[in-house]
Amino acid sequence: MSLSKYKFPYKPRPRQLEVASEIQETLKTANVILEAPTGFGKTPVVIYSLLPFLDRGGRIVWAVRTGNETDRPIEEFRVFREKSNARFIAMSFRGKKDMCLLAKEFGETLDYSEVSYICSRERKRCPYYNRLEEGVDYSILLSRGVLTYSEVYEWARKKKVCPYFLQRELLKVADVVSLSYNYVVDENLSWTIKGAFPLSQSILVVDEAHNLTQLNLGGDTVTEGTIERAKREAEELEARDMAEFIDKIQENVEKEFSSLGEEESQVFSPLKLIDGREEMIEKMKILGEEVRDMRFREGKRPHSSLYHLANFLEEATSYEGERGVALIAEKIDGKIHLNIWDMRSSEILSNVWKKFRRVIFMSGTLSPIEAFAETIGVKNYKPISVPSPYDETNASVYIVKDLTTRGEELSQEMARKYVEAIGKVLERVKGNTAVFTASYRIQLKLLEAGLRETSQQKGYQVFVEKRDMSGQEAGEVLQEFKELADEGKGLLVAPMGGRFAEGIDLPGKELVCVFLAGIPFEKPTVKTNLYISYYEELYGEGKGRLYAYIYPALRKASQAIGRALRSPRDQAVIILGDHRYNNYLPLLPDYVRELRQEISHTKLDHIQPPWEKIRL
Structure with missing residues (x-):
């Protein structure tokens, strides 16, 4: 069926309609790996290419990185339903944590395991679930055609029926569902949609697919704090033998790490x-279950560190010696973390893709595509690459030849150079700027060297990403930063690979300068070396280091660069603050390669922003 039947709801940008036709044709015989720059409009292009498939009765699963992002593609489907000749039912699907009305009665945010506990325990007595089971007419809800998670939740809340299980009913008639990766790649969750949504007749779209290469699919973590809380729970239950057992675990952790x-x-x-x-x-x-039961009956969160620690030890014991799974102890912010780290993404994911009729993987940072395909276990595919629309009118790009974060530790002298360099850039661009660091460790070194004070002296308000920042706190920080766009006095400091360095839009004046402080290579720890060794075992010595160490770091850097250029009318200064970027130019966006200039950190107050050449 031809795409000409449908109206593209926007004024087409260069190559959009061409790429949509190419995707449609490719899906007849193969999967698609689409790499296109920020600002190209990947989401509307892919939706447009799939309209004939929907017309023929096909279905679409749209997978995003987190539950918080599920509404974004659904809003785009709404545009197509309203402005194109397309008729379908599209919905956002969220987990019990966001949808359980009983859990909301606790007045605080519960985690997934706690909400699942409440649901499994109380379902037969749950008034919301029983009211849904008695039958409810949701045809008026379906008549909207496109449903975000909040629309489903609010409708269910007013009708006093269970929002989560209402979603399960809606799935049976939906043509499109947007959900987090977990419902696709995690066997413990994928059953949720299998019964209601025929995967074998569906096309899967994986948004921001670069995140697939380092998924920790079977992972879990406990800390020294978890162990201490578990011991206290055992003591409260007067389980002396268990308290002594956990005390011994504490002692062994202290001695070893x-x-x-x-x-x-x-x-x-x-x-x-x-x-x-x-x-x-x-x-x-068993003791952990007692704690959960006791707390629930007292009207408290049904959380138990005993239960979490037991599950962790059970999993870790079963994985010991398993090829592709590492059991790692590491120190973060002064505390020991014990981690189950599953490195088997290609082995596990290769079986996931076979469940679907076809798969579209899309991102702005997948190069080299052959390496990406190999590390996620996809074989039958066609790559589609779209060149960047950006030129010297959009970006000024500088590689700083006398800065680097190379080495085990960032010296005080180098940290001071970075702070001096950033100060010069802030004075010159006079606009909202993001400093994306190679790691939290480098971020801390720059703050200790006076980054906050230097920036404030130049009139900037500084926002810093913290490792343990909640989603709500991050949203508030981002909003405050955006509100300074007109004044141009916001400085965002965050690590590459963190929550602010990818997956967010900061168009126009919201972000006019990106400064990369270093390259986000993993610190060469035992954990990093294990990852490299495992990949060398899978792909050979030459590829192993590239796949496990080099490519992920440059993808993070490219994602961070892309925060400032979201459309062909955006303009930004890009500072690559590490001379080693010259060694990896083929792995960076094409406009970075074409526009780059070398500069000393002492000359950064002489850079020329693109808006001084031309106003777009």
Whole structure:
């Protein structure tokens, strides 16, 4: 069926309609890997290419990185429904954590496991679930055609029916569903949609697909704090033998890992930590269930550190010696974290894609595409690459030849150079700026070297991403930063790979300058070396280091650069603050390669912003 039947709801940008036709044709025989720059309009192009498939009765699963992003593609589907000759039902799907009305009665945010506990325990007595089971006419809701998560939630709340299980009913008649990656790649969650949505007849669209390469699919983490809280719970239950057992675990953790430096890591053996006493894990889980039950009956969160620790030890023990799974102890912010780290993304994901009729992977940062395809286990595909629309009227790009974060630690002298360089840039651009650092460690070094004070002296308000920042807190910080756009006095400091360096839009004056402080290579710890070794085992010595170490870092850098250029009318200064970027130019956006100039950090007050050449 031809695309000419449908109206593209926007004035087409160069190559959009051409790429849509290419996607439509390719899907007849192969999967698609689409790499297109920020500002190209990947989402509307892919939707447009899929309209004939929907017309023939096909269905679409649109996977996004987090639940908070599920509404974004659905809003785009709304535009197509309103402005094109397309008729379909599209919906955003969220987990119980966001949709359970019983959980909301606790008055605080519960995690997924706590809400699942409440749901499984109370479902038969839940008035919202029972009212839905009795039958409810949701035809008026469906008549809207496009449903965001909040629309479903509010309608269900007013009707006093369960929003989560209402979603499950809506799935049976929906043509399009937008949900988080977890519902596609995690076997423990994918059953949720399998029964209602025929995957084998569906096309899967994976948004921001670069995130797939380092998914920790079977991972979990406990900290020293988790262990301490578990011991207190055992003491409160007067389970003396369990308290002594956990005390021994604490002692073993302290003995084994107290000498680790910040962000250093080491392999651990769960059997060694528990002195081989596996029988205590099941007893710990039973006690944890007691704590959950007791707290729930008291009207408190049904959370138990005993239960979490037991599950972690059970999983870690089962994974010990498993190829592709690393058990890692590391020190972060002065605390020991024990991690189950599953590196088997290509092995696990290769089976996921087979469940769907076809898959479209899309992102602005997938190069080299052959490496991306290999590391996520997709074989039958056609790459479609779109060149950037940006030129010297959009961007001024500088590589600073006398700055680098190379080495085990950033010296005080180099940190001061970075702060001096950033100060000169802020004085010159006089607009909202983001400093994206190679890591939280580098971020801390720059702040210690006076980055905040220097920026404030130049009239900037400084916003810093914290490692433990909640989604709500991050949203408030981002909003405050955006509100300074007209004044041009906001400075955002965040790590590459963090929540602000990808997946957010900062168009126009909201962000006019990006400064990359270093290259986000992982610190060469035991954890990093294990990852490289595993990839060398899978792909060979030459590819292993590239796939596990080089490519992920440059993708993070490219994502960070892309925050400032969201459309062909945006203008920005891009500062690559590390001379090593010259070694990796083929892995950076094409306009970076074409527009780059070398400069000393002492000359950054002489840079020329593109808006001084021409106003777009």
